[in-house]
Amino acid sequence: MDIANFTVEGAAHWSISSVGGEVAGAVAIVAETAADVAAREALLDDAMGPRRKAKSSEKLRRGRRPSEGLAFVARDASSAVAGTVRLWDVTLGEGGPAALLLGPLAVAPSLKSAGIGSALMRHAIAEAARLGHAAILLVGDEPYYGRFGFSAARTGSLAMPGPYERHRLLALELVDGALDGVQGTLKAAGRKLKAQELTSAA
Numbered sequence: 001m002d003i004a005n006f007t008v009e010g011a012a013h014w015s016i017s018s019v020g021g022e023v024a025g026a027v028a029i030v031a032e033t034a035a036d037v038a039a040r041e042a043l044l045d046d047a048m049g050p051r052r053k054a055k056s057s058e059k060l061r062r063g064r065r066p067s068e069g070l071a072f073v074a075r076d077a078s079s080a081v082a083g084t085v086r087l088w089d090v091t092l093g094e095g096g097p098a099a100l101l102l103g104p105l106a107v108a109p110s111l112k113s114a115g116i117g118s119a120l121m122r123h124a125i126a127e128a129a130r131l132g133h134a135a136i137l138l139v140g141d142e143p144y145y146g147r148f149g150f151s152a153a154r155t156g157s158l159a160m161p162g163p164y165e166r167h168r169l170l171a172l173e174l175v176d177g178a179l180d181g182v183q184g185t186l187k188a189a190g191r192k193l194k195a196q197e198l199t200s201a202a
């Protein structure tokens with residue numbers, strides 16, 4: 001797999017090719033807009049199935065907006081939504097420090113393994129750092145997220161507000177020491193959705 005990136009007018013553009021033969025073409029990682037919501041939700045249903053909203057991460061997202069400036073889609077050459085990632089404001093324990101929860105990350109099943117997930121992750125991490133956030137947490141597979149620096153090494157004293165597999169609670173410090181001494185259950189801290197947004201932003 002080969003990924004090259006360059007930035008034009010605020011969007012990160014990625015030329016993505018797969019040694020498997022499929023060439024996904026140019027993919028742009030851009031800020032999600034209201035017009036992307038239906039396509040993003042359809043993609044998430046396709047990629048993750050109907051049980052996706054039962055996850056404990058969802059408790060920290062439901063009824064909230066993503067963290068300011070931290071909702072992205074990948075657009076393929078025809079501008080269709082080919083991938084999605086969002087980050088959410090949380091606090092680490094009662095009265096604890098602020099952090100971000102990343103997810104869901106998903107790529108259209110037909111475009112998997114072409115580097116789009118990695119492009120979304122790298123862009124999301126870079127923007128979170130640029131905006132001054134100190135740490136990102138997520139629930140996911142370390143064999144995938146480890147390549148971006150995530151590990152379970154600093155999350156042993158933290159918990160999700162619902163069932164989850166402890167070894168899949170991963171974190172990345174954007175500021176050295178941001179996770180020193182953190183403990184407790186993650187709490188939602190994001191801006192609440194307005195009533196009229198609740199039906200569409202799910």
Ligand SMILES: CC(C)(COP(=O)(O)OP(=O)(O)OC[C@H]1O[C@@H](n2cnc3c(N)ncnc32)[C@H](O)[C@@H]1OP(=O)(O)O)[C@@H](O)C(=O)NCCC(=O)NCCS
Pocket residue numbers: 001047048104105106107108111112113114115116117118119139140141143144
């Ligand atoms: C996980 C996902 C986002 C990765 O996106 P992608 O665009 O296919 O990822 P990339 O092209 O950047 O990377 C693909 C590589 O990651 C590997 N990979 C994908 N998912 C993995 C996992 N769960 N564990 C370990 N490796 C994984 C692939 O085997 C591939 O390996 P290779 O580079 O050796 O070929 C995508 O597969 C997806 O949408 N899956 C369904 C939804 C999901 O599970 N989301 C994560 C929730 S925690």
